[in-house]
Amino acid sequence: MIHSARLSRRPSRRLVAGFAVGALLVLAGCAPSPPADAPAAADTFVVATGTEPDTLNPVLNYGVDGASLIFDGLVARDAENRLVPGLATALPTVSADGRTVTARLRAGVLFHDGTPLTAADVVFTYRAVLDPKVDSTLRSDLDMLASVEAPDDATVVFRLRYAYAPFPQRLALGIVPAKALAGQDVNTAGFNRAPIGTGPYRLESWTPGDRLVLAANDAYFGGRPANRRVVVAFVADDNVRAQRSRAGEFDAVELAPKLAAGFDNDAGYRVERVPTADYRGVMLPMGNPVTADPAIRRALNVAVDRQAMVRGVLGGAGEPAYGPVPPGSEYAEPAVAGKPGADPAAATALLDAAGWTPGAGGIRVRDGRPARFTLMYPAGDSLRKELALAVTADAKKVGIEITPAGLTWDAIDTRLGADALIMGYGTPYDPDFVSYKLFGSRFAGQGYFNPGRYRSEVVDRALQQGRDQADPARRRAAYSAFQKQLAADVPWVFLSYLRHTYVVRASVAGVTPRVEPHEHDVANSLWWNIHTWTRR
Missing domain, CATH: 3.10.105.10 (Dipeptide-binding Protein; Domain 3)
Structure with missing residues (x-):
């Protein structure tokens, strides 16, 4: 794999074992993926990464910088990594002294289970991070946060201990539904492996050590995804991932630079070298x-x-x-x-x-x-x-x-x-x-x-x-x-x-590289906007 430095075991060190490396990816109810020129399903994209999340709960450090496919934050980032509104109607406002940040929520946003998003869900998410009983390494990232309140269902107010210039960027954290986690031990909740978000995809299934299957969220506030399903295959070994790419299993795959270079002259693929x-x-x-x-x-x-x-x-x-x-x-x-x-x-x-x-x-x-x-x-x-x-x-x-x-x-x-x-x-x-x-x-x-x-x-x-x-x-x-x-x-x-190197099937359209952080597995990878991808 081309990334995966580990800051701490729980939030960052992904599972890198637990699957038979010789097994071929099998979609639910489908045969193994066919060669590069004959994708299995026009409305399904299969991507492969070298690492697997320990959890799919943003409170426990999943996709904290956004682009997690399952969740949305109050803000998001565009193709230039500029902050843009996410669940908020506009970028949050910051008081003159820099210590009060206010966000207004979009109307009509629904979680995957059909329940409406409210400011109480935002408050719950950030308070859970701050709760010392919750095993979240994000807590030290929010040292400056004194309190978070919801004066009404559509308004969230963050009060800071001191002015912290990049605080609006911290609001990319995915919002979880309070109803699904209230009264539970967040560290061990079933939600961590069966999450409910507001993002463009909902979880269909997760087979540890093998794959994550995501289905389109037709009620997504940003518009119905252009495809019906995304499969994220977890293949820890670089060489095995390259071999399976050669077999035509993946529409997009991260590979080490030398392995990716082997696809440069293959007309069925293109190599994306992302800054x-x-x-x-x-x-x-x-x-x-x-x-x-x-x-x-x-x-x-x-x-x-x-x-x-x-x-x-x-x-x-x-x-x-x-x-x-x-x-x-x-x-x-x-x-x-x-x-x-x-x-x-x-x-x-x-x-x-x-x-x-x-x-x-x-x-x-x-x-x-x-x-x-x-x-x-x-x-x-x-x-x-x-x-x-x-x-x-x-x-x-x-x-x-x-x-x-x-x-x-x-x-x-x-x-x-x-x-x-x-x-x-x-x-x-x-x-x-x-x-x-x-x-x-x-x-x-x-x-x-x-x-x-x-x-x-x-x-x-x-x-x-x-x-x-x-x-x-x-x-x-x-x-x-x-x-x-x-x-x-x-x-x-x-x-x-x-430069993160990905091999992408030539027939895939809509790929938009942007400058990436270290963490780029399910979240923040080349497929950050996969909900807009189509096939030529």
């Missing part, structure tokens, strides 16, 4: 005595050949990365960018100065400890494997020995504090949305939130200032300070920003 804010890098744990050493981290940072990785591993579908804020962002700090190629002389000088001297086999040693560590990656992810191998080769040239290890996510979970990991994340929306949790000391060791236990007072202060400030110039200054300190400490060696 993203999705980065890959090496997370270096502070609990490992080798990777905790600043000289090792800084040497690796200049030893890796990012341009060669983009050219070779990504097949050109990406660009070098030096930090967690994408180069196209207004918050990007240009001073942190380094050389896209390797600088082994600089790496060697750093190691020499820190007392890491060449030993047996060219591996550097200090105080009897060899410069050696393990670099984990999820075994089914061919792209991360290739990145791990590339980092290993570059590190060896300067005397650092890395042992790549392809493991299951369950095995990786137990070793996060001791071994390095090829990770990734990223968002095109606002720098607060990912970096606050990924690099803040407050979250150190909380699963895939800051798994390397990196701590910096400078970074903590800058991240807090970035979310506390409403003034754009002050926010830019805060995130500049954050990026500079991160570049000095090197808790991660950032490698590349990806």
